[in-house]
Amino acid sequence: MKTIVFIKEVPETPDGVKISDSGQLAVDGDRAFLTDPIDPYSVETALKIREEKGGEVIVVSAGSTRAEKFLKEALAMGADEAVLLSGAEIEGGDPTATARALAAAVRKSGDFDLLVVGDRAADDNSAVVGPVLGQLLDIPVLTYVSEVREVDADTIRVVRTLEKGREVVESSLPAVVSVVKGIHEPRYPSLLGIRKASKREVPKWTAADLGEDPARLGAAGSPTRMRSLAPPPAPSGVEMIEGEVEEAAKTLVAKIIDRKVL
Amino acid sequence: MSRSIWVIAERGASGVSRTTKEILGKAGELAGEGGMTAVYCGADASGIAEELQRYGAGRVCLLVDGAFEHYNADQFVHALAALAREKDPEIILVPGSMNGRELAAALAAALGGGAVQECIDIRRDGDAVLADRAFLGGNLTAVVENRSEGPKVFSVRPKAFPLPAEDAGNAADIEEVTPVLREGGSRTKRVEFLADEGKTVNLTDADVIVSGGRGLGTAEGFDVIRELADVLGGAVGASRAVVDNGWISYPHQVGQTGKTVKPKLYIACGISGAIQHLAGMRTSDTIVAINKDENAPIFKVAHFGIVGDLFEVVPQLTARFREALQG
Ligand SMILES: Cc1cc2nc3c(=O)[nH]c(=O)nc-3n(C[C@H](O)[C@H](O)[C@H](O)COP(=O)(O)OP(=O)(O)OC[C@H]3O[C@@H](n4cnc5c(N)ncnc54)[C@H](O)[C@@H]3O)c2cc1C
Ligand SMILES: Nc1ncnc2c1ncn2[C@@H]1O[C@H](COP(=O)(O)O)[C@@H](O)[C@H]1O
Numbered sequence: 001m002k003t004i005v006f007i008k009e010v011p012e013t014p015d016g017v018k019i020s021d022s023g024q025l026a027v028d029g030d031r032a033f034l035t036d037p038i039d040p041y042s043v044e045t046a047l048k049i050r051e052e053k054g055g056e057v058i059v060v061s062a063g064s065t066r067a068e069k070f071l072k073e074a075l076a077m078g079a080d081e082a083v084l085l086s087g088a089e090i091e092g093g094d095p096t097a098t099a100r101a102l103a104a105a106v107r108k109s110g111d112f113d114l115l116v117v118g119d120r121a122a123d124d125n126s127a128v129v130g131p132v133l134g135q136l137l138d139i140p141v142l143t144y145v146s147e148v149r150e151v152d153a154d155t156i157r158v159v160r161t162l163e164k165g166r167e168v169v170e171s172s173l174p175a176v177v178s179v180v181k182g183i184h185e186p187r188y189p190s191l192l193g194i195r196k197a198s199k200r201e202v203p204k205w206t207a208a209d210l211g212e213d214p215a216r217l218g219a220a221g222s223p224t225r226m227r228s229l230a231p232p233p234a235p236s237g238v239e240m241i242e243g244e245v246e247e248a249a250k251t252l253v254a255k256i257i258d259r260k261v262l
Numbered sequence: 263m264s265r266s267i268w269v270i271a272e273r274g275a276s277g278v279s280r281t282t283k284e285i286l287g288k289a290g291e292l293a294g295e296g297g298m299t300a301v302y303c304g305a306d307a308s309g310i311a312e313e314l315q316r317y318g319a320g321r322v323c324l325l326v327d328g329a330f331e332h333y334n335a336d337q338f339v340h341a342l343a344a345l346a347r348e349k350d351p352e353i354i355l356v357p358g359s360m361n362g363r364e365l366a367a368a369l370a371a372a373l374g375g376g377a378v379q380e381c382i383d384i385r386r387d388g389d390a391v392l393a394d395r396a397f398l399g400g401n402l403t404a405v406v407e408n409r410s411e412g413p414k415v416f417s418v419r420p421k422a423f424p425l426p427a428e429d430a431g432n433a434a435d436i437e438e439v440t441p442v443l444r445e446g447g448s449r450t451k452r453v454e455f456l457a458d459e460g461k462t463v464n465l466t467d468a469d470v471i472v473s474g475g476r477g478l479g480t481a482e483g484f485d486v487i488r489e490l491a492d493v494l495g496g497a498v499g500a501s502r503a504v505v506d507n508g509w510i511s512y513p514h515q516v517g518q519t520g521k522t523v524k525p526k527l528y529i530a531c532g533i534s535g536a537i538q539h540l541a542g543m544r545t546s547d548t549i550v551a552i553n554k555d556e557n558a559p560i561f562k563v564a565h566f567g568i569v570g571d572l573f574e575v576v577p578q579l580t581a582r583f584r585e586a587l588q589g
Pocket of ligand 1: 503532538571
């Protein structure tokens with residue numbers, strides 16, 4: 001079983017997040033970054049499958065060289081290999097352009113059984129990359145997966161948690177799975193794992209290595225473009241209801257009834 | 263001839279889903295001469311076309327086949343992409359439910375472009391089509407242009423647009439189209455559906471949400487929250503702190519890493535109002551905060567606030583609402 005997991009660096013806070021000249025999400029360089037909070041869950045999902053079925057886990061990220069640190073965190077958790085897709089032609093794309101680079105990396109790395117992504121990234125929140133990988137690689141996609149029930153050589157059975165309930169779905173492999181938080185509690189990397197990972201060299205692939213048309217990658221290849229990015233409008237101000245509890249409750253209920261929201 | 267605007271119709275609990283209707287209203291505003299077409303994939307389309315027509319569709323396109331009994335990206339995307347290649351709509355609007363978001367992203371990719379997800383507004387600027395959407399879990403709002411060369415796909419967040427009035431007099435051209443299905447069938451198969459405990463977890467559709475945070479002290483603290491929610495016919499929400507504590511399950515979580523909600527009334531009890539929580543609920547129509555700390559940040563986004571012990575205030579509110587709503 002060969003599983004490829006996709007992880008992503010995200011800014012720690014909204015401060016310093018801005019639009020690049022080409023209308024994409026960018027962050028002032030001196031800000032702190034984290035691995036996306038969903039990433040450890042994605043990595044854990046792949047490690048659990050490897051424990052049961054054997055095989056290997058490869059972690060891939062497209063982004064700046066900063067992301068190497070987070071790939072090493074995944075290696076420290078137990079992933080076998082890591083690859084960073086980097087360079088001006090790949091960085092700074094929208095989720096669709098990024099997915100094209102990721103798909104090209106998957107093709108380059110040969111046969112595989114499973115791709116694991118997070119349900120949505122913490123910065124762009126777009127939930128685009130998983131379904132796009134499915135289309136580009138012509139494999140089925142299973143989104144919002146909260147449980148992997150069974151994996152065989154060529155099928156996977158998962159639980160998708162949707163608005164009104166849980167759907168148990170079976171799919172052929174290879175497939176893309178997008179996981180939600182809480183699917184498996186991520187393990188902590190061992191000290192030995194951290195030490196070994198810190199010494200590893202993470203291979204870096206550029207657009208040229210991927211053999212993908214640069215016009216389809218990065219900012220140049222992005223079908224969406226931001227025109228502005230700003231905090232939402234400030235709230236109108238609170239009306240505090242004073243007085244004894246009973247009185248206050250009465251006043252508040254009257255005000256809410258007045259607003260005709262019920 | 264100018265190109266059409268498509269609305270992908272989704273089935274709800276009874277008939278067409280509410281978000282579909284909201285989007286039909288918006289599509290009517292955006293549509294030019296090319297008009298607005300509602301497209302429905304299902305195993306059974308009875309009553310659907312008539313309902314879509316009452317909500318303003320100029321044309322209704324029905325793709326009926328057993329392969330569409332349950333949503334599955336394989337067949338839905340294949341059939342819709344084939345039809346879109348043939349008819350070449352300018353814009354495709356998709357209800358932003360979880361499956362809808364998956365569909366929008368995959369359909370846009372199948373057509374060579376990219377989707378803009380969970381839009382809260384869509385408008386034109388000359389030849390450009392722009393959408394507003396949240397980034398970083400609602401901490402920032404962006405105006406995004408969809409420059410896809412083919413059809414421009416957008417998914418639309420529930421309650422982004424008002425429910426349009428029904429018009430029994432509107433007449434639509436209703437057409438049944440034989441869908442182009444995926445050869446070899448769907449690669450995914452629904453084995454089972456386990457329905458949730460009901461409306462209590464369906465935060466996205468709820469008009470009223472009563473949420474509890476760490477101020478509840480224990481899992482049993484949720485009893486007072488549930489009572490108030492019951493009286494108001496609302497759903498129960500929660501902060502991440504209490505979900506992490508195991509006091510309530512993850513589907514109840516509101517915020518950056520939980521659900522984004524926009525009820526008519528949101529009552530936050532014993533929730534401090536961390537930025538990640540606010541991200542998921544700050545656009546609610548009316549926000550009420552109950553907290554014993556007058557400096558809690560939740561009061562910054564609330565419309566009404568009471569400083570006090572929630573175990574005293576909430577039962578009082580429950581009693582008063584019960585009186586007011588029965589009277
Ligand atoms: C990456 C990331 C993502 C996150 N995502 C989310 C998310 O999606 N949703 C979310 O909610 N949080 C999220 N958080 C966590 C968030 O930062 C806060 O830790 C969390 O929201 C706090 O929950 P709380 O308000 O219940 O608890 P606290 O912050 O501990 O607040 C408890 C409040 O209850 C009040 N209180 C105590 N007793 C009483 C009483 N008897 N009566 C009245 N008031 C009382 C206190 O004054 C206090 O204000 C996220 C954090 C990170 C880092
Ligand atoms: N730059 C990237 N590098 C690697 N994986 C990514 C990248 N961007 C997105 N992904 C993956 O796609 C998921 C969903 O991202 P998004 O579609 O941007 O919301 C993330 O959780 C990652 O698994």
